[in-house]
Amino acid sequence: MCGIIGYTGKKYNAKDAIIDGLKNLEYRGYDSAGIAVVEDGKVNLYKAKGKISNLEDKIQSLNIKSETGIGHTRWATHGEPSENNAHPHKSDDGNVVAVHNGIIENYLQLKKKLLDKGYTFQSETDTEVLAQLLDYYYKGNPLEAITKVLHRVEGSYALGIMFADYPDEIYAARKDSPLIVGQSENGSFIASDVPAILKYTRTVYYMENQEVAALRRDGLRFFSVDEEEVTKTPVQIDWDAD
Numbered sequence: 363m364c365g366i367i368g369y370t371g372k373k374y375n376a377k378d379a380i381i382d383g384l385k386n387l388e389y390r391g392y393d394s395a396g397i398a399v400v401e402d403g404k405v406n407l408y409k410a411k412g413k414i415s416n417l418e419d420k421i422q423s424l425n426i427k428s429e430t431g432i433g434h435t436r437w438a439t440h441g442e443p444s445e446n447n448a449h450p451h452k453s454d455d456g457n458v459v460a461v462h463n464g465i466i467e468n469y470l471q472l473k474k475k476l477l478d479k480g481y482t483f484q485s486e487t488d489t490e491v492l493a494q495l496l497d498y499y500y501k502g503n504p505l506e507a508i509t510k511v512l513h514r515v516e517g518s519y520a521l522g523i524m525f526a527d528y529p530d531e532i533y534a535a536r537k538d539s540p541l542i543v544g545q546s547e548n549g550s551f552i553a554s555d556v557p558a559i560l561k562y563t564r565t566v567y568y569m570e571n572q573e574v575a576a577l578r579r580d581g582l583r584f585f586s587v588d589e590e591e592v593t594k595t596p597v598q599i600d601w602d603a604d
């Protein structure tokens with residue numbers, strides 16, 4: 363197991379909230395870590411093999427300031443543990459960035475289709491196939507692209523997704539892999555589990571299989587895999603991580 367975290371909001375530097383959240387997910391085990399953060403309207407990726415502290419060392423001097431981003435700790439299933447295979451992964455043109463926990467079982471078949479369409483691949487992961495497939499179906503509407511992909515992929519996934527055209531938003535989806543959404547007056551979060559964001563909010567939504575969440579700093583919306591809006595009730599967490 364491994365972890366996902368994401369934040370969009372004005373209160374915290376997304377880079378700091380994400381690194382902090384990833385550290386709270388370290389107990390799940392991982393071999394590499396990475397983040398995608400929006401800086402001056404552009405989505406930038408930073409990754410490192412090994413400990414989260416390696417990633418921190420790498421970005422320490424960069425003075426990253428960001429209001430939106432996603433992060434990941436990887437437990438390799440497709441491709442060796444390496445910086446190249448570490449998440450986030452992006453589409454060829456950088457339009458789509460994704461982090462993923464789980465396994466896409468039909469990724470070879472999907473990869474072949476994308477290779478035939480001219481896509482190129484930088485990693486050995488099943489996750490990069492997801493990012494490229496999202497780009498393939500993306501015609502300006504993130505929800506439409508995501509639901510089309512969910513109809514095509516087989517396997518398990520918790521997904522955090524960003525679109526360069528929507529730099530203040532994060533999208534999330536899951537199937538047979540854990541993912542929760544948190545909300546506070548200071549912004550919106552995604553995380554693999556509740557303790558990762560307890561410091562920031564106790565208002566949590568548990569996502570069902572194949573639901574999609576659309577996060578903005580000032581609000582949340584949920585959708586079915588058929589793009590119908592779903593009304594969900596948040597849970598107030600009354601326990602502590604200890």
Ligand code: GLU
Nearest residue numbers: 364436437439440463464
């Ligand atoms: N299957 C993906 C990979 O090998 C995700 C692994 C994970 O759950 O961290 O990169």
